[in-house]
Amino acid sequence: MAKTVFGFPVLEQQDPEALGGFRAVARLGKGGMGQVFLALSPGGQPAAVKVIRGEFAADPEFRRRFAREVATAQKVRGAHLAPLLDADLENEQPWLASTYVAGPSLRDLVTGHGPLPAEQVTLLAWGIAHALSDIHAAEVVHRDLKPGNIMLDESGPKVIDFGIVKSLTQSATHHSGSTRIGTPLYMSPEQALGRPVGAASDLFGLGSTLYYLATGEEAFAAENQWAVAHRIVADHPDLGTLPAPLRELIAACLHKDPDQRPTPRQVQARCETDLGGTPFPGAWTTITGAHEAIRQRTGALRTLTAPAKRTGTDHREAPVTHPPTVLDASRRERAGATLPAPPGNTAGSVPSTPQNSSDTASKATATKNTGGSIPWGGVLATLILFALITNELWWPHVRQWLAEYTTQSTSTASPAQPGSLSENDLVACQNAGQAKNRASKRTAMGSSDEQNAQSDIEAVTVISNAAQQADDPTLRSQLSKLAADLQNEADAYSQRGRDRQAGRDTTMATNSIASAGRSIATDNWIFAYRPCPIVG
Known part of the structure; x- marks a missing residue:
């Protein structure tokens, strides 16, 4: 069994110490494309750095295709995506780095806590559809949307590995003769049949993902991948136990005809109707098991990376010194x-900054010379009067500022100190x-x-x-x-x-x-x- 530190598998002796400007500190996992490392950027920010497997790196055609797709994927940005940060495809060991999401995958959540309530599945559907909308707006197709490729943190679900599956699979196809692209259980019918795929294929993957979240079971499970492909093309999962709104949403996403599936925006609209509006801040941590899982991941990340950022320790025998940053x-x-507390915080006062004796004396002298503290009330009144006299159009802005200040000052829901x-x-x-x-x-x-x-x-x-x-x-x-x-x-x-x-x-x-x-x-x-x- 691999040794772990703070919950992360430790680096092995053959692992690279640095990839471009990123310094590896632990392993995250291994997938079809290669080994993934937890690494720190020069500024100390965590990233997931994926090192491409040797057989793909040795294929010149793969490198060309992959470079084009990475360049396109780097342009994709969105609140529910883990964006690509950097890549080096000319290196002997090609790699690409994306934002590290300190939280569980949706598969981890269901595995650990069982199926999620319908309202929580609908909430996640909204966030995933938001991500797909951003991906498709850049004319990118994910091709491998599944619970394991969707992470969850305090700000919502984050879709990973978007736009980089096609080149990998085409290289695998060159060697295996297979024409199917994606994880078999989450393929669309057009993928299973080896036909060209578009954005609608991702919506089918969304439907299969939502079914898994709501039931804890795979929508098209079978004994082998050929039987899975047959079920995807010809069969329909049992949706009878699901509440009507969620059942209708999943059924629409799993339509065999890609032209009949909803767009991501339409999925979002359905979800907003069922949820009574857009998700509120903090809604994501109410998902079953999410709060504790996120707390554990972020705590482990801070514990692992804090010593590394200060001393360069990477939990191997030979420490690697990390260059200090500008900050x-x-x-x-x-x-x-x-x-400090916000204006009007009645829960506690703003802590004062310690001052030396010379600072205190200077401040006392300044106060003495000016005859006391500045009459801020009079200054404010003068400014308002000046605004009214010189430009009556200023008044709406002043009134808005006063309303906001009053709201903050009288609020009883001040955050904890x-x-x-x-x-x-x-x-x-x-x-x-x-x-x-x-x-x-x-x-x-x-x-x-x-x-x-x-x-x-x-x-x-x-x-x-x-x-x-x-x-x-x-x-x-x-x-x-x-x-x-x-x-x-x-x-x-x-x-x-x-x-x-x-x-x-x-x-x-x-x-x-x-x-x-x-x-x-x-x-x-x-x-x-x-x-x-x-x-x-």
Whole structure:
């Protein structure tokens, strides 16, 4: 049995120490394409790095096809995807790195806890369909959607290994003569028959996945792969025990005719009807077994990578020194600082930063020279009066700001006061702040709705990763909410873009953008004070 450390299989002596800028720290598993490693980027972010098997790497045609597909897949971004970060297909050992999702696969959840309730399956269907919509928008087909290729973290399901199956299977076909592509149990009828496949094939895989989540059984299980293929083409699974809405959704996805299957957007619309709206932040951790599984994975990840980031330990005999990052100096200065409470937090006061005697004396002198503290109430009143006199159009903005400030000040649902911030928390704050700043600046430049949506989605990916890396549970929750609010804004921008192209009224989408923007504004207190500022 392979030795493990903190739940991860340890590296073996023949394993590479570094792949490009990524430093391997543990094994994650082995698949048809090759060995997968848990690795750290130069900035200390975890990634899943897949090293391609030698027989594929030795095939020049495979390398050419694979390079094209990786280049396309790298352009795919979405809140429910684990995006490709980097790849080196010219290396003697070709590899590709994607964002590591610190959570269980959906197969792990069902294996450990049994079938999921219908409402939870519908919730997951919404997130997976969201991912497929982003994949198909880039003219990519996954071809191997299954429970094992869908991970779950605090911000929702994350689809992995998209857009990179075709080249692998074509190389295998060259040697085996088989024309089928994908995992047999989750193939579509057109895949099983060796016919060309399109986006609708992924919807069939979605139907088979949802059936497994709801029943704990494979939709087309049989004694061998040939019998499985026959059942996929000619048989129908028993859906009689499932509630009507979920039964109808799965049946629609499993239609034998690809032209009759719903699109990902239509699946999302069905799910929103059944759920009563879009999922709320934090909904994903209510899924059976998800909260504890995510907590264990994130805890194991932090325990494994924290020593590695500080000392270079990779749990082998010879440690590998990891070069310090640009942020190391500021981390050392700021480690141990505390996250402030939001404005109006009645649960506790903002911890003060220790000051030396000279700072205290300087502050006392400054106060004496100015005759006391600044009368902020008078300043605010003067500014409001000036706005009213100089430009009456300013008043709606002032009124909105006052309403938001009042809401924050009187809220009884203030988050719990967090404890001391670790280095991971500080880095998470900085990465999230930079991502949000970039998205805000691009939006302010008057970009198109499509560009604004893409900017928000890129920020969501970074902030979701930052939430995974944060040690403080309150900070993780706050960053997850910010990611959810940005995702809502991205969805609203995308909808307005589609409405404009179709010549439809854009009022509803515009209002949704404004509503999401207000929610994002109320998240700003996370970054309003040191030591967790927005760095732009």
